[in-house]
Amino acid sequence: xxxxxxxxxxxxxxxxxxxxxxxxxxxxxxxxxxxxxxxxxxxxxxxxxxxxxxxxxxxxxxxxxxxxxxxxxxxxxxxxxxxxxxxxxxxxxxxxxxxxxxxxxxxxxxxxxxxxxxxxxxxxxxxxxxxxxxxxxxxxxxxxxxxxxxxxxxxxxxxxxxxxxxxxxxxxxxxxxxxxxxxxxxxxxxxxxxxxxxxxxxxxxxxxxxxxxxxxxxxxxxxxxxxxxxxxxxxxxxxxxxxxxxxxxxxxxxxxxxxxxxxxxxxxxxxxxxxxxxxxxxxxxxxxxxxxxxxxxxxxxxxxxxxxxxxxxxxxxxxxxxxxxxxxxxxxxxxxxxxxxxxxxxxxxxxxxxxxxxxxxxxxxxxxxxxxxxxxxxxxxxxxxxxxxxxxxxxxxxxxxxxxxxxxxxxxxxxxxxxxxxxxx
Amino acid sequence: xxxxxxxxxxxxxxxxxxxxxxxxxxxxxxxxxxxxxxxxxxxxxxxxxxxxxxxxxxxxxxxxxxxxxxxxxxxxxxxxxxxxxxxxxxxxxxxxxxxxxxxxxxxxxxxxxxxxxxxxxxxxxxxxxxxxxxxxxxxxxxxxxxxxxxxxxxxxxxxxxxxxxxxxxxxxxxxxxxxxxxxxxxxxxxxxxxxxxxxxxxxxxxxxxxxxxxxxxxxxxxxxxxxxxxxxxxxxxxxxxxxxxxxxxxxxxxxxxxxxxxxxxxxxxxxxxxxxxxxxxxxxxxxxxxxxxxxxxxxxxxxxxxxxxxxxxxxxxxxxxxxxxxxx
Ligand SMILES: [Zn+2]
Numbered sequence: 097x098x099x100x101x102x103x104x105x106x107x108x109x110x111x112x113x114x115x116x117x118x119x120x121x122x123x124x125x126x127x128x129x130x131x132x133x134x135x136x137x138x139x140x141x142x143x144x145x146x147x148x149x150x151x152x153x154x155x156x157x158x159x160x161x162x163x164x165x166x167x168x169x170x171x172x173x174x175x176x177x178x179x180x181x182x183x184x185x186x187x188x189x190x191x192x193x194x195x196x197x198x199x200x201x202x203x204x205x206x207x208x209x210x211x212x213x214x215x216x217x218x219x220x221x222x223x224x225x226x227x228x229x230x231x232x233x234x235x236x237x238x239x240x241x242x243x244x245x246x247x248x249x250x251x252x253x254x255x256x257x258x259x260x261x262x263x264x265x266x267x268x269x270x271x272x273x274x275x276x277x278x279x280x281x282x283x284x285x286x287x288x289x290x291x292x293x294x295x296x297x298x299x300x301x302x303x304x305x306x307x308x309x310x311x312x313x314x315x316x317x318x319x320x321x322x323x324x325x326x327x328x329x330x331x332x333x334x335x336x337x338x339x340x341x342x343x344x345x346x347x348x349x350x351x352x353x354x355x356x357x358x359x360x361x362x363x364x365x366x367x368x369x370x371x372x373x374x375x376x377x378x379x380x381x382x383x384x385x386x387x388x389x390x391x392x393x394x395x396x397x398x399x400x401x402x403x404x405x406x407x408x409x410x411x412x413x414x415x416x417x418x419x420x421x422x423x424x425x426x427x428x429x430x431x432x433x434x435x436x437x438x439x440x441x442x443x444x445x446x447x448x449x450x451x452x453x454x455x456x457x458x459x460x461x462x463x464x465x466x467x468x469x470x471x472x473x474x475x476x477x478x479x480x481x482x483x484x485x486x487x488x489x490x491x492x493x494x495x496x497x498x499x500x501x502x503x504x505x506x507x508x509x510x511x512x513x514x515x516x517x518x519x520x521x
Numbered sequence: 522x523x524x525x526x527x528x529x530x531x532x533x534x535x536x537x538x539x540x541x542x543x544x545x546x547x548x549x550x551x552x553x554x555x556x557x558x559x560x561x562x563x564x565x566x567x568x569x570x571x572x573x574x575x576x577x578x579x580x581x582x583x584x585x586x587x588x589x590x591x592x593x594x595x596x597x598x599x600x601x602x603x604x605x606x607x608x609x610x611x612x613x614x615x616x617x618x619x620x621x622x623x624x625x626x627x628x629x630x631x632x633x634x635x636x637x638x639x640x641x642x643x644x645x646x647x648x649x650x651x652x653x654x655x656x657x658x659x660x661x662x663x664x665x666x667x668x669x670x671x672x673x674x675x676x677x678x679x680x681x682x683x684x685x686x687x688x689x690x691x692x693x694x695x696x697x698x699x700x701x702x703x704x705x706x707x708x709x710x711x712x713x714x715x716x717x718x719x720x721x722x723x724x725x726x727x728x729x730x731x732x733x734x735x736x737x738x739x740x741x742x743x744x745x746x747x748x749x750x751x752x753x754x755x756x757x758x759x760x761x762x763x764x765x766x767x768x769x770x771x772x773x774x775x776x777x778x779x780x781x782x783x784x785x786x787x788x789x790x791x792x793x794x795x796x797x798x799x800x801x802x803x804x805x806x807x808x809x810x811x812x813x814x815x816x817x818x819x820x821x822x823x824x825x826x827x828x829x830x831x832x833x834x835x836x837x838x839x840x841x842x843x844x845x846x847x848x849x
Contacts, residue, residue, distance in 0.1 A: 290733075290734060291734055291735055292734065292735025292738050292739075293735075294733070294735075295704075295733040295734060295735045295736060295739075296551070296710070296735070296739070297650055297651065297672060298650040298651075298669075298670050298671030298672035298673070298705075298707060298710060299650050299651075299670075299671070300704075301733070301734075367654065368650075368651035368654055368655060409627060409629075412627065412629050413627050413628060413629070413655075414628060414647075414649040414651060414652050414655060415649070415650065415651045415655075416649055416650070417649070
């Protein structure tokens with residue numbers, strides 16, 4: 097099966113290509129790039145004139161909710177949402193039910209993903225058994241089954257000794273350690289930034305320091321253990337400075353920022369808007385500014401969605417009872433494109449943040465690039481078209497987005513995984 | 522990139538009703554205008570006069586009021602209930618136990634079910650910040666916030682404004698100290714909004730651990746030095762320390778709290794004559810305030826108006842209920 101994509105503006109940050117050229121796919125791999133390729137060479141031809149053709153996006157942080165919470169999302173609906181958002185690979189977190197802390201669950205997820213998934217699914221295993229922070233999960237067995245990293249995402253590993261052992265052990269299997277950095281003794285039950293808004297609403301807030309203390313600790317432990325560390329959904333200026341300083345002295349640490357954390361501030365929580373309730377919380381204007389500067393100065397290695405689907409009844413409750421998080425796969429690209437519009441990054445730099453960057457963090461050789469021989473995971477998008485976010489049209493099973501009604505730019509036209517079109521606008 | 526909000530997709534806005542009160546609900550003093558507050562206080566004054574003659578009104582005749590108290594509060598509930606009876610309302614008291622809501626029924630379900638009774642007014646008391654606005658969004662009835670978590674307690678704020686107005690003849694320019702647990706106090710928030718809006722100079726005082734960030738932006742001075750501000754104060758409002766809620770993290774002991782933030786007898790010489798001493802109750806005697814000061818009626822010292830606050834509560838709540846119960 098051969099697929100030809102013609103006349104698109106091909107942008108591949110990995111090979112620093114940017115120009116109008118054709119691209120031929122064969123057997124799920126990229127076979128040929130360059131100039132004009134004759135239509136006769138392919139069974140299927142896509143005319144991408146006026147559109148951008150780039151490596152498919154890779155989300156380092158998705159919650160697919162299966163097994164256990166299929167009413168929120170399934171591997172099928174989650175990957176459909178991913179495809180609609182231009183993502184060709186998603187890394188799914190371990191806080192399912194049961195928790196992905198052993199190879200049986202890992203195998204289940206991978207089998208389901210193979211049968212029903214629209215895009216590549218790469219599972220993350222838990223660091224601690226049951227995400228309880230007490231003892232190590234079956235990290236080695238999960239590594240054999242196919243996890244790409246370990247994380248207790250959803251909560252932090254509060255016990256530093258256990259985190260150290262987790263890092264040492266994961267390192268032995270070449271696994272990435274993904275840190276949800278939060279000192280829970282400081283954040284308590286809070287899912288709102290400590291500041292004026294929290295004060296007015298009469299809600300306890302979580303200070304920047306709750307994140308920064310754990311970022312500092314995990315960097316220290318990464319230096320101690322030599323583990324590869326990734327700080328996910330980072331939100332503060334202080335965290336960015338810690339990661340940047342550590343990288344400068346050669347520590348293997350990377351970070352990602354979620355679109356909502358650079359698109360909204362804690363002002364969005366006013367009126368007890370539970371759609372804007374998340375952990376880490378939406379931060380202050382100054383932090384948002386610092387994150388944007390971080391993109392501009394090339395200090396952030398990836399954008400990740402923290403796609404966290406929840407049913408409406410879990411949000412239509414008192415603020416302190418509402419679940420944390422928002423669906424992000426279908427708005428991530430348009431929200432991120434804002435960084436280009438604001439001239440903080442170039443379009444190729446943005447594509448890097450969404451594809452090549454995450455591929456590098458995960459150590460994927462065949463993804464996040466359009467070079468010959470790479471996996472034909474491709475997204476075709478129109479950066480100029482305007483779109484209106486409408487949660488009722490989401491492919492995700494859940495609709496918990498604070499961006500409903502927003503008009504943005506950037507429309508995904510086609511998403512291709514292993515040479516097959518899995519989404520068409 | 523955000524070109525503009527698409528209007529067609531905007532979620533439903535609450536219906537705008539009435540001329541004097543555009544808001545469907547009374548959720549807090551933050552959203553009331555100066556004029557609206559004055560209007561309520563004026564009406565409360567009329568009700569207070571009529572109460573002296575023992576006359577009852579029929580402002581709420583034929584109106585259905587549900588008192589929905591998720592959190593027990595004898596004072597506030599009784600005050601509302603008397604006010605409602607004085608206005609001839611049909612009253613239904615519901616005190617849902619916390620457990621009924623854990624059986625899979627949400628607050629939304631409960632409010633939608635109560636809607637079948639077609640109440641005109643819902644008086645709500647709840648331990649969660651934001652519960653009253655949430656309830657208001659699920660009912661056509663006007664919601665009167667009887668205190669929600671650490672958010673607002675607007676009728677208490679109005680009672681305090683009324684009491685100051687009545688005793689000092691003005692609110693504008695008055696030096697008000699709010700002392701104690703600012704972080705967890707809904708009374709503090711409502712009073713900050715109410716008094717600053719009416720032109721008072723407000724200073725909030727408490728242990729640094731109970732002063733949340735951003736208070737200055739609400740137009741108040743913030744201090745940890747109670748004694749320094751006493752000589753200039755026209756009103757000293759002491760807040761209740763929730764002994765149950767104060768983990769040892771916020772201050773070392775009640776004795777230490779009292780030493781620095783209690784209105785103790787040795788502070789009496791600092792207080793100027795005629796200064797009003799207020800407390801929303803119930804008082805922890807010997808913690809926030811010396812028992813003798815709390816009960817003092819002496820004319821040559823500070824004026825304790827704590828019982829007046831309670832008495833004014835009925836008139837102020839009658840004003841609120843009659844206004845919100847009779848919007849078109
Ligand atoms: Zn997380």
